[in-house]
Amino acid sequence: MEEKVEEVLDRPHPGIVVAESPRENLWHTVLAQLDDVARRLKLDPGIHAILRQPERELTVAVPVRMDDGRIEVFTGYRIQHSSARGPCKGGIRYHPEVNLDEVRGLAALMTWKCAVVGIPYGGAKGGVQCDPRQMSEDEICRMTRRYTAMIMPIIGSRRDIPAPDVNTNAQIMAWISDTVSMLERKTVIDIVTGKPISLGGSVGRREATGRGVAIVARELLKRRRRRLSDTTVAVQGYGNVGSVAATILQQMGCKIVAVSDISGGLYDPRGLDIPGINRHVAAHPQGLLEGYEAPGVEKFSNDDLLVSDVDVLIPAALEHQIHAGNAPYVQAEMIVEGANGPTTRQADEILQERRIIVVPDILANAGGVVVSYFEWVQDLQCFFWDEAEVNRNLERIMVRSFEEVWDFSQQQQVPLRLGATMLAVDRVARAIQARGIFP
Ligand code: GLU
Numbered sequence: 001m002e003e004k005v006e007e008v009l010d011r012p013h014p015g016i017v018v019a020e021s022p023r024e025n026l027w028h029t030v031l032a033q034l035d036d037v038a039r040r041l042k043l044d045p046g047i048h049a050i051l052r053q054p055e056r057e058l059t060v061a062v063p064v065r066m067d068d069g070r071i072e073v074f075t076g077y078r079i080q081h082s083s084a085r086g087p088c089k090g091g092i093r094y095h096p097e098v099n100l101d102e103v104r105g106l107a108a109l110m111t112w113k114c115a116v117v118g119i120p121y122g123g124a125k126g127g128v129q130c131d132p133r134q135m136s137e138d139e140i141c142r143m144t145r146r147y148t149a150m151i152m153p154i155i156g157s158r159r160d161i162p163a164p165d166v167n168t169n170a171q172i173m174a175w176i177s178d179t180v181s182m183l184e185r186k187t188v189i190d191i192v193t194g195k196p197i198s199l200g201g202s203v204g205r206r207e208a209t210g211r212g213v214a215i216v217a218r219e220l221l222k223r224r225r226r227r228l229s230d231t232t233v234a235v236q237g238y239g240n241v242g243s244v245a246a247t248i249l250q251q252m253g254c255k256i257v258a259v260s261d262i263s264g265g266l267y268d269p270r271g272l273d274i275p276g277i278n279r280h281v282a283a284h285p286q287g288l289l290e291g292y293e294a295p296g297v298e299k300f301s302n303d304d305l306l307v308s309d310v311d312v313l314i315p316a317a318l319e320h321q322i323h324a325g326n327a328p329y330v331q332a333e334m335i336v337e338g339a340n341g342p343t344t345r346q347a348d349e350i351l352q353e354r355r356i357i358v359v360p361d362i363l364a365n366a367g368g369v370v371v372s373y374f375e376w377v378q379d380l381q382c383f384f385w386d387e388a389e390v391n392r393n394l395e396r397i398m399v400r401s402f403e404e405v406w407d408f409s410q411q412q413q414v415p416l417r418l419g420a421t422m423l424a425v426d427r428v429a430r431a432i433q434a435r436g437i438f439p
Pocket of ligand 1: 089090091161162164166193340369370
């Protein structure tokens with residue numbers, strides 16, 4: 001049910017009362033955006049129908065022998081939304097809330113993301129519904145290996161190339177590569193990206209998503225004629241994306257006044273000591289902000305962070321964090337989406353009416369998959385670049401993509417999300433048209 005903005009505005013502050021209708025699901029959000037874009041592009045109805053359905057969906061049962069001897073059966077997915085522009089590409093997440101529609105939505109966002117930055121991939125996503133925080137490293141390793149064996153029929157260097165996402169990392173990618181290598185009796189490293197450097201990973205890949213977010217924020221500030229040194233920033237989520245974005249933006253001269261993760265938030269209007277916070281997180285057993293203390297630093301909640309008084313807000317946690325309940329209270333002038341799908345449709349409309357500029361996920365967080373692409377290219381050639389080369393190419397692609405989306409959106413007089421999705425869907429549609437329908 002659509003809610004009117006006025007009704008939403010009447011609600012109390014989200015920090016006081018949590019008010020929202022049942023959470024909208026990510027696949028529906030993505031489909032509604034696609035339908036809107038199809039209408040505007042006057043997309044061929046056949047191509048629209050193709051894009052409304054993932055090409056291939058695999059659900060697998062993943063039995064794991066737990067450390068206490070018990071068997072637990074997890075549910076895993078790998079969904080390929082489109083291979084029109086090239087092999088499918090996208091991460092694998094481990095999270096208790098992973099479900100079919102979430103993975104579908106994330107897979108489609110990968111299709112748009114690869115198209116918007118012009119890298120030769122389609123889109124996919126995988127996930128296992130589990131709580132890695134409650135599991136030992138050995139249990140996660142066994143689950144990863146069994147999940148890999150189960151999705152092996154559909155992944156491959158020229159078919160579908162997984163990568164890290166929420167709660168997965170280089171070590172998990174190494175286990176995936178090793179499992180495939182053992183089963184195929186040869187070394188297979190180009191089947192997965194985001195690997196350790198020792199196993200054909202790329203320098204700069206770990207930092208790439210956060211670096212891309214920072215580059216996009218900088219380009220946006222330039223267009224808005226804002227000085228980096230006069231800009232305050234809040235970052236929700238202090239994982240691989242949020243922490244790197246905060247670190248690089250601070251190096252660029254911005255003042256990071258608020259950060260948060262699942263353990264809570266930190267706020268200092270004079271600017272947080274990001275290197276100090278990074279040292280604390282590196283030493284924390286679960287890599288959390290929890291327990292960080294410094295003079296002048298206040299503790300506050302995730303809800304407070306999203307509505308804090310800053311110039312730039314970077315949601316870099318999970319989807320649907322900005323919703324109809326808090327969008328009316330967002331004080332930031334600009335939002336740069338580090339996470340995938342952090343804004344609901346209703347929230348997007350509210351932000352638009354309030355003239356808050358949103359750089360969408362499919363552009364803002366594309367740095368990760370761009371350097372995944374570099375990693376794949378290096379693996380295929382068995383020839384590795386240095387960090388300066390990786391970062392130079394990342395910078396070039398992010399700046400060019402930002403300019404294309406910005407100029408196209410201005411020309412069409414549409415918000416950046418709509419502009420980026422229009423550009424992306426048009427590119428995918430052209431590839432489908434060029435291939436024709438098999439047979
Ligand atoms: N999981 C990341 C994303 O959502 C990276 C995907 C990749 O590198 O394939 O963009």
